Amino acid sequence: MRNQTTGVRGDKTYNALRNSLNDTANDLLLLVNGPKIQARKDVCKIHDLAAFQVAFHLDFFNTIPEAGSMHLRDIAQKTGCDINRAGRILRLLTTHRIFREVERDIFAHTSYSVALARDPELKAAGDYQLDEVSKAASECSLSFQTGAKTPFEQRHGMTVYDYYAANPAMAARFAKGLVGITRLDRQMTELITGYPWAEIGDAKVVDIGAGNGHVSVELARRFPNLNMVVQDNNLDILNQGATRDLTGVEGRMAFMEYDFFTPQPVTDADVYFCRQVLHNWDDASCVKLLRSAATALEKCRPGTPLLINETVQPEPGTRTRFEENLIRQNDMLLLVAFGAKQRTEEDYRALLEQADPRFKIVKVCSEGSMGLLEVHLQTNTA
Numbered sequence: 381m382r383n384q385t386t387g388v389r390g391d392k393t394y395n396a397l398r399n400s401l402n403d404t405a406n407d408l409l410l411l412v413n414g415p416k417i418q419a420r421k422d423v424c425k426i427h428d429l430a431a432f433q434v435a436f437h438l439d440f441f442n443t444i445p446e447a448g449s450m451h452l453r454d455i456a457q458k459t460g461c462d463i464n465r466a467g468r469i470l471r472l473l474t475t476h477r478i479f480r481e482v483e484r485d486i487f488a489h490t491s492y493s494v495a496l497a498r499d500p501e502l503k504a505a506g507d508y509q510l511d512e513v514s515k516a517a518s519e520c521s522l523s524f525q526t527g528a529k530t531p532f533e534q535r536h537g538m539t540v541y542d543y544y545a546a547n548p549a550m551a552a553r554f555a556k557g558l559v560g561i562t563r564l565d566r567q568m569t570e571l572i573t574g575y576p577w578a579e580i581g582d583a584k585v586v587d588i589g590a591g592n593g594h595v596s597v598e599l600a601r602r603f604p605n606l607n608m609v610v611q612d613n614n615l616d617i618l619n620q621g622a623t624r625d626l627t628g629v630e631g632r633m634a635f636m637e638y639d640f641f642t643p644q645p646v647t648d649a650d651v652y653f654c655r656q657v658l659h660n661w662d663d664a665s666c667v668k669l670l671r672s673a674a675t676a677l678e679k680c681r682p683g684t685p686l687l688i689n690e691t692v693q694p695e696p697g698t699r700t701r702f703e704e705n706l707i708r709q710n711d712m713l714l715l716v717a718f719g720a721k722q723r724t725e726e727d728y729r730a731l732l733e734q735a736d737p738r739f740k741i742v743k744v745c746s747e748g749s750m751g752l753l754e755v756h757l758q759t760n761t762a
């Protein structure tokens with residue numbers, strides 16, 4: 381069995397088995413179907429995704445009751461979709477085991493569809509992937525030809541950041557979706573176990589580019605000694621965090637509007653971390669961000685860590701194809717949306733060296749779908 385895990389459903393053994401079984405099953409399918417039928421299925425996935433898009437957007441998932449079933453006429457009426465199209469979309473989805481037609485025109489949930497009905501955050505993730513992101517992805521090759529900076533800009537005429545700043549509802553959906561994705565396969569394990577949070581006493585921790593601060597809330601819930609500063613430059617996203625359920629962490633969460641390309645204003649922290657931020661930016665922007673962090677680290681006690689919590693791109697062929705596909709799907713998302721990329725450990729070393737030669741990686745955890753780099757700024761006194 382090759383390497384480790386991607387995904388959080390089970391323990392390491394479960395995930396390793398799941399990963400290699402996926403490889404075996406996919407090899408078998410290709411053998412059985414042959415390349416032409418396989419290509420037909422793969423290329424036409426776009427139509428399955430169109431059905432998915434409607435189901436997310438018109439919320440078929442929460443329209444059909446969890447228990448029992450619903451007539452197509454009522455589904456159409458409740459979702460505002462005409463009966464003919466609603467039926468065609470539902471029937472395509474049933475071929476993927478999403479909903480089932482229990483009798484002619486009567487639909488019910490399956491374990492697959494009900495999982496989406498019960499998880500509004502995962503549903504938000506599906507919704508934004510199949511809306512603004514898939515529109516951008518469909519113009520990928522065109523953007524290569526026109527020389528647009530990103531497929532996203534080719535399609536939407538602005539950067540992802542400007543898009544979300546101009547569309548607060550979309551920004552809120554994106555932030556909500558990130559929570560769902562984090563639970564699914566952007567686990568916090570490395571961040572939680574890769575640093576001795578419980579041993580650092582009363583500590584001020586700065587979460588740079590925190591989104592709505594869901595990761596900080598989780599850390600603070602686990603470690604009552606931590607006081608979190610949640611920083612983001614998008615006020616709508618920050619407000620979503622400040623108004624969410626903060627039970628158990630009251631008085632230990634501060635929300636701060638901050639642009640991470642400007643000098644870090646908190647200069648007395650015990651830990652800085654940034655999670656799923658650098659992967660959204662090109663090298664020049666990352667260097668700028670890291671230098672902003674360095675301005676604060678210079679003033680902190682020696683050895684204050686900057687934790688970089690990102691996927692560390694494995695070398696090709698060192699994971700199962702199932703894992704490598706999940707990781708490279710994310711790399712492609714970064715290309716489409718941000719013109720950015722996932723980085724290998726070596727890429728991070730080079731980036732940090734370029735930002736400030738005093739940066740030293742003192743610990744690396746790179747096994748799972750998320751990695752953790754502990755970085756120190758080595759001053760004369762460090």
Ligand SMILES: C[S@@+](CC[C@H](N)C(=O)[O-])C[C@H]1O[C@@H](n2cnc3c(N)ncnc32)[C@H](O)[C@@H]1O
Pocket residue numbers: 541558559562588589590591592595611612613614617638639640641654655656657660
């Ligand atoms: C992919 S999200 C990561 C959020 C969070 N760290 C997580 O892991 O869920 C990146 C975040 O960076 C924020 N961001 C983008 N540009 C920024 C900037 N110049 N200054 C501060 N935050 C920024 C975005 O608003 C977004 O919330």
